[in-house]
Structures are given as C-alpha cells and as structure tokens.
Amino acid sequence: MENLAYGAVRIESAKFGKRGVCLTAVSFFVAFALCCFLGMAGPEVFVTKSGIAHLNVNRRGIETSVWNGNLINLHRENQLLWLTCTLTRPPSIETSLGFEYEQQITLDVLGTDEEISTRGGSANFPTIFKVYLGGKNVTRLVKFPAGAEKSNPITIFNMHSVQFENYKVKAEFYSPGHLLDEAGHASEVDHQLTAQFDLTYVNKEYTGFEMSWKYAFVVITVLAMWSPRLNRGGLLSRSRIFTSCSLVFEGFFTKLCGTSTKIWSYQQKWVSVLLVLLFFFNDPLIYFEIYNTKVGGEVLGGIYIGFMALFVTTLMLFWLCALDETRAQGSMSAANNRRKKGCKKHAGKIAFLFAFWLYLVITYSYIRMRERGDVSYEAVQEGDRFVAASVIGSLFILAYALWFLFYTFRAVAVIRQLPPPFLFIFLITFFTFVATVVGIFIAAMYPLPGAAVDFLGMYSLYNLYIWTMAFVYAPLKSGGDNEDGSFGDFSMSVSSGENEGINDGGVGADELDDMQL
Numbered sequence: 001m002e003n004l005a006y007g008a009v010r011i012e013s014a015k016f017g018k019r020g021v022c023l024t025a026v027s028f029f030v031a032f033a034l035c036c037f038l039g040m041a042g043p044e045v046f047v048t049k050s051g052i053a054h055l056n057v058n059r060r061g062i063e064t065s066v067w068n069g070n071l072i073n074l075h076r077e078n079q080l081l082w083l084t085c086t087l088t089r090p091p092s093i094e095t096s097l098g099f100e101y102e103q104q105i106t107l108d109v110l111g112t113d114e115e116i117s118t119r120g121g122s123a124n125f126p127t128i129f130k131v132y133l134g135g136k137n138v139t140r141l142v143k144f145p146a147g148a149e150k151s152n153p154i155t156i157f158n159m160h161s162v163q164f165e166n167y168k169v170k171a172e173f174y175s176p177g178h179l180l181d182e183a184g185h186a187s188e189v190d191h192q193l194t195a196q197f198d199l200t201y202v203n204k205e206y207t208g209f210e211m212s213w214k215y216a217f218v219v220i221t222v223l224a225m226w227s228p229r230l231n232r233g234g235l236l237s238r239s240r241i242f243t244s245c246s247l248v249f250e251g252f253f254t255k256l257c258g259t260s261t262k263i264w265s266y267q268q269k270w271v272s273v274l275l276v277l278l279f280f281f282n283d284p285l286i287y288f289e290i291y292n293t294k295v296g297g298e299v300l301g302g303i304y305i306g307f308m309a310l311f312v313t314t315l316m317l318f319w320l321c322a323l324d325e326t327r328a329q330g331s332m333s334a335a336n337n338r339r340k341k342g343c344k345k346h347a348g349k350i351a352f353l354f355a356f357w358l359y360l361v362i363t364y365s366y367i368r369m370r371e372r373g374d375v376s377y378e379a380v381q382e383g384d385r386f387v388a389a390s391v392i393g394s395l396f397i398l399a400y401a402l403w404f405l406f407y408t409f410r411a412v413a414v415i416r417q418l419p420p421p422f423l424f425i426f427l428i429t430f431f432t433f434v435a436t437v438v439g440i441f442i443a444a445m446y447p448l449p450g451a452a453v454d455f456l457g458m459y460s461l462y463n464l465y466i467w468t469m470a471f472v473y474a475p476l477k478s479g480g481d482n483e484d485g486s487f488g489d490f491s492m493s494v495s496s497g498e499n500e501g502i503n504d505g506g507v508g509a510d511e512l513d514d515m516q517l
Contacts, residue, residue: 009265011421011472021420028428028468035460042452043205050199054192055087055173063175071167071199076291077208079448081201082158083169087151088194089144098146102139106172107157109133111164132167133157142176153198160298162201206452207290213456217282217463224467225275227251252470259475266325267473270318271466274311278466280304281311282459302365305447309360312436312445313353315462316400319433320349323407326414352403356396363389394441401437425472432465 010016055065074081087103089095109132140154156171173195227250252275256268283289289300324346408415408430415426435458439445444454 008476009268009473010476011425013476016421016472018420021424024468024472025424025427028464031464032457032461035464036453036457039451039453039456039460042209042456044203045206045448045451045455046200047203048198048200051197053195053197055175055195065173065175067169067171067173067195067197069169069171069197069199071169072165074162074165074167074201075204076162077202077204078162079202079207079290080158080160081162081199083156084153084198084200085156085171086153086196086198087142087144089149089151090193093144095149096146098144100141100143101176103142103154103176104174105138105140105156106174107133107136107138108170109157110168111166112168113165130164132164150196156197160301202448209452210455211286211290213459214283214286217459218279218284220467221275221279221282221463223251224470225251225253225279228254250474252474255475265473267322267469268475270322271469271473274315274318274466275470277307277311277314278463280307281462283308301447305364306361308447309357309364311462313357313360315432316356316436317346317349317353319404319429320353320400320407321346322429323404323411324349327407327411349403352399356400359392359396363393397437397440404433421472425469428465428468432461435461 011020013020051069053065053067055067069083071081093099111130111132138156140156142154143152144150145152157169252271256264256272283304285300285304289304292300415423418426436445439454439458442454443449444458449455449458
C-alpha cells in the first residue's frame, strides 16, 4: 500500500514563519539584483574591428576587386568570429529607390599559429600556412533599403572555434556592373563602391568572466546538493550558532538520503531532478569546449546545448504540473488527486515540452552542422525555412505562456489561501516564469548573449531559484533525527489556525495532500 505520510520539510516548520520568509525573500532578490549589477558592470561580450576597401563597378562586369585582410593575435578565448561586409549605394541609383542584387564572392582563408611581425605597421606573415578555406565560391544577396545609403550587412564567413592565432583572408568580389545594367541602374561611367568589413569576435575578458561565474555556480550547486552535516559532536557542536549554520547549509541530498524514499514528497522528487540538471546547465565542461578546437569541442558544445534546453523545458514542465495539481486540489479530494498523479495524468504536458526540447536541439544541430561544413553559411539564407523555424519557436513559447496563465487563473482561489511561505514560493516561481519567457524572446537565453548582464541575470536567476527550492523543501529532520516518518505534509484544507497555518507535527495521512508550489 502507498505510504501517504510524507516527511515534513523546512518551509513547514513553525520556526520558519514570517521571519524565515522575509529573510529568504530578501536574500533571493538582493542576490539577484547584485548579480544583475555585476553583469551590467561586466565586460563587453563582442569586439568589432572595421576596415574599408573599394570595389570596382563597371558595365562590362568582367573585373574583380580583391580584399585582403589579416586577422592577427587571436586566441582560443575569442571562441568564435565572423566577418561581415556592408556596401555603399552606387552613385547612379537614387537614395529613394530600394533594390537588391546577388554578389558573387570567392573566399580563401589561411591560418597559422606562428608569430606574426607587425613592424612598419603591417603584418608580415610566414610562408607556411594551413588552408582553412580554399577557393570557396559563395553568393550573397545584397539589399539596399529605400532611403538608406548602405546595404544590409552580408556575412562573408564565420567560425565557431578559433583554431589558429592568425588568419589571412582573401575575398574576391565580382563586379556587379552587368547586374545593375540589366536592371537599368548602371551608369555609362565606371565607378567604385565603398565596402566596410567588420570582424566580430568574443572578448577574451568576457570568456574569463563567463567561465568564472559558471564554475562558481557549479561549485555552489554541488554544495547545495551534498554539503555535509558538520555538527557531529566535538566542542563546536556545543555552539548554538555553529549548530544552526550547519543545519541550514546541510546539502539537500545529504538530508534527503537520510530519510526513507517512501516519505519523499512530490516537490522533493522534482527538486532532486532539477538540481542534477542545474549542475549540467551550469556547463561544467566549458573549459574543454573552449580550448578543444577540434571535433571534441563541437561535440561538447552540442551536449551542453542539449542539457541547457533539457533543464529549461524540465523546469517549465515542473511549473505546469505543479500548477495543475494545485488547481485540481480546489475541486478534487486528496485521495482522487493522488491516484491521478504521475506521467499518465501529465502526458500532454510531457509531450508538448519534449517536442519543444526536440525543436531546440534539432534547430541548433542543423545550423551548427551547416556552419561546420560551410563557414560561409548563414541561417538567414534559408529564407522561408528560417522564418518558419522562428515562427514555430514563437508559437511554442506563446502556447506555453497561455497554458501557464490558464492554470494560474484556475488556481487563484487556492493560491490566495496559502500561508506566507508558500505565497513566497509562488511569487518567485511566477517571477522566474516571466523572466524565462522574456529572456527567450530577447535572445538572453542564447549560448552567447548580446550582453554580460543577459548571461549573469538568467544564470543567477535559475540558480537562485533552484537553490531556494532545495533550501525550503529540504527535510526538516535529517536521518537519525527522526525515523518514524510521522511528519505530515502541508494540508490543502487551509485554515487560520495557530502557527500561521503551517504544519509542524504529525497528522493523519487522509487529511493531507501535497502542496505543489
């Protein structure tokens, strides 16, 4: 027979009360605000260097213009780089007109790790190179919007790892004169277009910033899981302060493993899964992803993306399941609700978020495989497929947000009756949900976001949220403190009794049900 008596957790203790809620809430939001401030003060994610060249344009369309670029003193910490080009509008075409044409380019990219001399203000390359890209013919669609003097940037090439310290790039542009002539835009005289080349790469300082924070999160997460209990006798165990601190900072799994699995609550099982996924979400292998520039680095990067997407979708699944259970408790008896728990009841949610995870992994893998096979590839070249992928992703997020808000609205009657500790849990859950939806839409969830504050803000929020959940749902008693499993779970039959409605003793199993948030 199923054991319906669950062990009491820290948030249910009468000693936790309003004071515990206030301290935990202040700690959560102050720590998050501090991380956001440090993120805003952090280094720039990307560095861009520009160069100017002139391309010949003539009606015959038989000439080519060559741009030679030297990319020197790069490092593994620069992670990735890409080269873009922006063209000026031909003098013969009025600014008020918008037009586009296909530009043919032949690329040669050579790399070397040998030291480059820059005497006289120019780079003196050695004679030995490794061919990174040889004689690659690419076609780029150049668009001049109406009213703009410059075209939209076109990608010349991109690299998702810096394999060499120095690169020599040769880009041969075929004159678009005959194309403009066919469109009736070419003039009778030859002229030149000004081309601005922009090289963008990851800032070394940001890479150090990112690695430091990720490993800090990894270490703290491990401590949150497995930090040992220290007051096991001796002089220090007589200190009330030391004893209290050791109990507060005792790891979640350390406390949980001291209790029988039969009395693990619904929330504790979820938090256990989320803690493990949080460890991998924090990217413990980032060092090898950056410094292993061969296929291994690509594989590790792909694995990280898989875990990152898995953590976020699992967290989203937890919220839906928890809200659904809370909503159901407003109209279903405790016994019926227990019988319907499990994967079968939440099959629709699991299928939906598995599809979302699959979409994220497949989209990322497809783009990375195309880029690895062709460094001149850019996702926007996919046209309708790129637009379709963006629309599908937006629909997933929109559908999830509506689903979440629907369950929240249905559960309002129950949520309004919750004691302060559980209202706090709902508050930070809703806050994290909003941040997740906004973060996905503004690209703050990308592996390399546009700003350090995006990275540190999202990572700190997820870590603080899971650490807080592990703290409040840790067993109230460790192994050896209580072996009879007599502590009941929070009752959904909320009343205005003593101790602010928080259970701090044993109650009958038939009177109890799981509090889901």
